[in-house]
Amino acid sequence: xxxxxxxxxxxxxxxxxxxxxxxxxxxxxxxxxxxxxxxxxxxxxxxxxxxxxxxxxxxxxxxxxxxxxxxxxxxxxxxxxxxxxxxxxxxxxxxxxxxxxxxxxxxxxxxxx
Amino acid sequence: xxxxxxxxxxxxxxxxxxxxxxxxxxxxxxxxxxxxxxxxxxxxxxxxxxxxxxxxxxxxxxxxxxxxxxxxxxxxxxxxxxxxxxxxxxxxxxxxxxxxxxxxxxxxxx
Numbered sequence: 001x002x003x004x005x006x007x008x009x010x011x012x013x014x015x016x017x018x019x020x021x022x023x024x025x026x027x028x029x030x031x032x033x034x035x036x037x038x039x040x041x042x043x044x045x046x047x048x049x050x051x052x053x054x055x056x057x058x059x060x061x062x063x064x065x066x067x068x069x070x071x072x073x074x075x076x077x078x079x080x081x082x083x084x085x086x087x088x089x090x091x092x093x094x095x096x097x098x099x100x101x102x103x104x105x106x107x108x109x110x111x112x113x
Numbered sequence: 114x115x116x117x118x119x120x121x122x123x124x125x126x127x128x129x130x131x132x133x134x135x136x137x138x139x140x141x142x143x144x145x146x147x148x149x150x151x152x153x154x155x156x157x158x159x160x161x162x163x164x165x166x167x168x169x170x171x172x173x174x175x176x177x178x179x180x181x182x183x184x185x186x187x188x189x190x191x192x193x194x195x196x197x198x199x200x201x202x203x204x205x206x207x208x209x210x211x212x213x214x215x216x217x218x219x220x221x222x223x
Contacts, residue, residue, distance in 0.1 A: 004156075031209060035213075041215065042117075042200075042213040042214055042215040042216065043157075043200070043202075043213040044213075045211070048209060050209060058210065092156075099144050099145035099162065099204060101147055101159040102157075102159070102211060104149075104156030104158070105156050106154070106155050106156045107155070
């Protein structure tokens with residue numbers, strides 16, 4: 001049972017480049033989300049999805065797009081990378097039951113130069 | 114505005130020296146309070162969920178408690194392998210979102 005799998009683990013981009021961070025879960029969880037973690041700021045919610053075909057914005061959505069075509073996958077797209085998007089990105093999922101804990105992947109460390 | 118504040122930011126303990134980590138929160142109706150452990154280069158690992166004031170949960174050397182304004186993570190006789198960053202998060206009623214604190218970095222040395 002792999003849980004939540006994120007790829008790649010590390011990525012370096014130049015300003016203006018685009019890329020997609022991949023996230024897959026094998027727990028049949030309805031809820032999936034993307035967070036970024038920056039020193040001294042804690043985990044901040046970027047986008048989330050409560051099921052296939054349904055997405056919504058979190059606290060810091062600007063510069064990021066998401067889609068949810070299947071239950072298993074929830075990719076995060078950076079449209080035009082900026083240095084301010086240098087961060088560690090975590091994907092997390094949970095069952096649909098309210099109050100259930102999030103299960104996190106091991107993150108993607110992104111550097112934008 | 115929903116908010117989570119953790120203290121201290123960092124804590125150094127000698128092996129066997131018990132202590133507590135604090136998580137203060139303000140939320141418009143608590144649905145759940147969560148504790149996570151995060152090791153360097155890894156994603157947060159779930160420890161406990163607390164739902165109502167007075168509730169307590171235990172796991173090995175860790176015990177989490179909850180009041181209407183704060184939660185404590187008590188660490189009894191810690192070992193070096195307990196060194197990690199401990200994160201607290203809250204979920205408000207009627208929302209799917211978790212609000213995270215900035216964490217307490219715990220170091221336990223022999």
